[in-house]
Amino acid sequence: MSNRPVNHARAAEKFLEDAPHLQFHDERLWDMRQKRDDQMHMLPEWQELRTEASRIKEHTLARLPEYLERFEENAKKNGIHVHWARDGAEHNRIVGEILQAHNARSLIKSKSMVTEECDMRPYLEKRGVTVTETDLGERIQQLDDQLPSHIVVPAVHKLTSDVARIFAKDYKTDPDIRDPHLLAEAQRQAARPVILHADAGMTGGNFVVAETGTFVVCTNEGNADLSATVPNLHIATIGIERLVPRMADLGVFIRLLSRSALGSPITQYTTHFRGPQKGGEMHVVFVDNGRSARLGMEDFWTSLKCIRCGACMNTCPVYRRSGGLSYGAVYSGPIGAIIDPTFNERKYSTLPYASTLNGSCTNVCPVKINIHEQLYKWRRVLVQHHEMPFVKREIMHMAGKLMGQPKLYRAAISATETALGTLPRFALYNWLNPWGKHRENPHPVKQTFHAWYKANRTDKASKTEDSR
Amino acid sequence: MKIGLFIPCYIDAFYPQAGIATLELLEKLGQDVEYPLDQTCCGQPMGNSGCNSDAAAAEALFVRNFARFDKIVMPSGSCTHHVRDNFDAIPQTDEVRHVRENTYELVEFLHDILKVEEFPWAEFNHTVGLHNSCGTLRSLRTASMSELGEKPFSKPMDLLTKVKGIRFATPKRPDECCGFGGTFSVTEEAVSARMGVDKVRDHYQAGAEYIVSADSSCVMHQQGCAERAGIPIRFIHIAQILNGARS
Numbered sequence: 001m002s003n004r005p006v007n008h009a010r011a012a013e014k015f016l017e018d019a020p021h022l023q024f025h026d027e028r029l030w031d032m033r034q035k036r037d038d039q040m041h042m043l044p045e046w047q048e049l050r051t052e053a054s055r056i057k058e059h060t061l062a063r064l065p066e067y068l069e070r071f072e073e074n075a076k077k078n079g080i081h082v083h084w085a086r087d088g089a090e091h092n093r094i095v096g097e098i099l100q101a102h103n104a105r106s107l108i109k110s111k112s113m114v115t116e117e118c119d120m121r122p123y124l125e126k127r128g129v130t131v132t133e134t135d136l137g138e139r140i141q142q143l144d145d146q147l148p149s150h151i152v153v154p155a156v157h158k159l160t161s162d163v164a165r166i167f168a169k170d171y172k173t174d175p176d177i178r179d180p181h182l183l184a185e186a187q188r189q190a191a192r193p194v195i196l197h198a199d200a201g202m203t204g205g206n207f208v209v210a211e212t213g214t215f216v217v218c219t220n221e222g223n224a225d226l227s228a229t230v231p232n233l234h235i236a237t238i239g240i241e242r243l244v245p246r247m248a249d250l251g252v253f254i255r256l257l258s259r260s261a262l263g264s265p266i267t268q269y270t271t272h273f274r275g276p277q278k279g280g281e282m283h284v285v286f287v288d289n290g291r292s293a294r295l296g297m298e299d300f301w302t303s304l305k306c307i308r309c310g311a312c313m314n315t316c317p318v319y320r321r322s323g324g325l326s327y328g329a330v331y332s333g334p335i336g337a338i339i340d341p342t343f344n345e346r347k348y349s350t351l352p353y354a355s356t357l358n359g360s361c362t363n364v365c366p367v368k369i370n371i372h373e374q375l376y377k378w379r380r381v382l383v384q385h386h387e388m389p390f391v392k393r394e395i396m397h398m399a400g401k402l403m404g405q406p407k408l409y410r411a412a413i414s415a416t417e418t419a420l421g422t423l424p425r426f427a428l429y430n431w432l433n434p435w436g437k438h439r440e441n442p443h444p445v446k447q448t449f450h451a452w453y454k455a456n457r458t459d460k461a462s463k464t465e466d467s468r
Numbered sequence: 469m470k471i472g473l474f475i476p477c478y479i480d481a482f483y484p485q486a487g488i489a490t491l492e493l494l495e496k497l498g499q500d501v502e503y504p505l506d507q508t509c510c511g512q513p514m515g516n517s518g519c520n521s522d523a524a525a526a527e528a529l530f531v532r533n534f535a536r537f538d539k540i541v542m543p544s545g546s547c548t549h550h551v552r553d554n555f556d557a558i559p560q561t562d563e564v565r566h567v568r569e570n571t572y573e574l575v576e577f578l579h580d581i582l583k584v585e586e587f588p589w590a591e592f593n594h595t596v597g598l599h600n601s602c603g604t605l606r607s608l609r610t611a612s613m614s615e616l617g618e619k620p621f622s623k624p625m626d627l628l629t630k631v632k633g634i635r636f637a638t639p640k641r642p643d644e645c646c647g648f649g650g651t652f653s654v655t656e657e658a659v660s661a662r663m664g665v666d667k668v669r670d671h672y673q674a675g676a677e678y679i680v681s682a683d684s685s686c687v688m689h690q691q692g693c694a695e696r697a698g699i700p701i702r703f704i705h706i707a708q709i710l711n712g713a714r715s
Binding site: 022030040041046317321322354356358360362372376378379380381383388393399400403405406413438440441450452453 | 475477478479480481482483484491502506508511516518519520521522523525526554602607613614615616617643644645647648649650652653654656657660661662663665666688689692693695696
């Protein structure tokens with residue numbers, strides 16, 4: 001994997017050049033945010049639910065090993081096999097071995113961000129296993145060989161025409177179809193035979209209940225239920241942070257999840273998996289992949305509360321105008337920007353800067369992750385770890401020095417009183433140049449406030465000068 | 469009560485009239501205000517960039533300038549947010565704590581401390597769209613936030629509605645960020661400018677002749693975007709309207 005920092009700004013600039021895609025993307029996600037608001041207004045206890053969800057998650061994370069072991073114990077009683085994967089490679093190996101033991105050559109799966117994290121598809125495909133995504137958006141992304149651009153609506157950056165083009169190539173449908181229903185039907189026709197003949201099915205898991213040894217999968221297309229139940233072998237790949245202690249805790253999360261994500265009261269399917277079906281096998285593969293380390297990070301461990309609803313993406317004005325792919329990472333948007341650096345600090349060092357720190361993400365987060373504060377804190381960490389580009393670092397260093405010396409600062413201001421002047425010019429002009437690319441510069445003024453005050457409040461000004 | 473006036477660097481250099489209006493307004497309200505001449509910056513640009521140690525000199529100077537005042541007032545939400553919430557590049561002495569606890573953004577100060585009931589001199593016969601900067605909105609909480617579904621309130625609106633003749637236009641996305649974001653405006657200039665032009669257009673389409681804000685940094689950015697896109701909308705700091713500016 002390349003360590004070169006993701007150039008979010010450049011990718012975003014490219015995204016912005018395509019007006020129809022930009023407009024659709026911004027409006028579609030804003031609409032989801034609006035629908036989320038509508039749902040919130042219908043529940044007077046919304047803020048209490050958020051507080052409770054946050055509390056349950058923090059409690060669980062603080063006792064994660066205990067609850068994981070309790071789940072394992074109870075799941076085994078339910079006839080579920082439980083596996084532990086330290087990282088993506090171990091996860092892929094475990095899944096590969098389970099499939100091999102069943103001589104499974106075809107795997108159908110529902111959406112799972114963890115399998116993206118583990119880069120599982122190429123691993124299995126190299127070993128002769130055909131992997132088919134059954135979620136519509138995820139399938140579109142698979143056929144187009146792209147990462148999901150959003151954790152809930154993975155192909156939201158695409159227009160109907162893009163999907164028609166992709167399906168025409170793979171499903172031999174008419175590339176000029178513009179009716180989404182026809183496209184969805186094409187996917188259904190293509191997917192059903194694959195589903196019916198698959199050797200194994202894979203799902204993720206939205207919530208894992210320790211006291212019952214069961215887990216819950218929430219989807220809207222029913223594809224997870226098909227993936228889990230049509231084949232006799234069901235493998236669920238789940239991040240270790242997905243635990244809740246009790247079945248009674250679930251209500252809080254189920255009420256928040258889809259309302260936050262899509263602005264619908266609940267997902268079409270909320271399926272509790274309690275054990276293998278008759279004659280079948282069920283495996284849960286728990287994936288750590290950096291989560292334990294994150295749990296130990298004082299400022300960032302609460303990012304593990306995330307229930308992957310995508311509300312922070314929908315509300316993020318930067319995300320809506322740059323597209324998920326511009327983040328160059330499995331997780332995009334605000335939540336991505338605070339967890340991606342835990343996977344690779346250098347590569348994702350630019351992402352905490354892809355934010356205005358406006359804080360809307362924090363406000364919509366159903367589990368109250370202080371996302372924008374973590375973005376701020378990540379910037380400090382990245383600078384301490386020397387992950388800021390040299391020029392910017394130097395400019396901040398010089399600016400900081402200048403701001404501590406009023407006389408020099410004043411000289412710099414007055415020397416450039418009619419220009420853009422608070423920083424030494426050579427630095428300023430190289431670095432501040434982009435300001436004017438899509439914007440006019442501020443207008444020059446005849447007199448700074450400082451000069452005006454000295455001229456118009458002579459008594460007070462001289463008093464201050466005397467006291468210096 | 470002795471008030472120290474802090475005028476942020478970009479207001480000093482580009483929007484002095486906002487600074488002048490702030491001073492005159494406080495004086496009209498009978499306040500004893502002084503502007504320490506040795507001031508520069510609150511340290512926010514360095515702090516927001518993650519270069520916190522580089523904010524130390526600015527923060528130390530800020531405290532030297534303002535520790536002797538009872539209250540520190542500034543016509544800027546984001547600078548107030550920095551001083552109040554992130555001003556930790558220097559050791560937290562009693563003096564530093566005093567400064568941090570007694571720093572107010574102008575609207576807050578007028579609304580919460582002075583509890584101003586009227587601005588008899590103010591009249592503004594125009595339709596305005598209010599831009600709440602994210603600093604004032606989500607950090608200082610001078611208005612209710614759409615994401616929380618809380619009971620609507622707005623300190624800047626409470627003040628502006630006391631101005632004769634003023635009319636309001638409400639944009640479709642009233643508390644969407646305008647994209648300034650400090651150094652973000654340069655490092656992510658394409659997204660920043662797009663957010664800016666979207667914001668300005670939203671106000672314009674709602675019928676605003678002016679965008680009024682308590683933050684000139686957002687305004688500097690929005691004005692640049694509006695001028696480039698040819699959107700005929702004007703900008704004014706809330707202090708100017710409250711101080712009696714007619715246009």
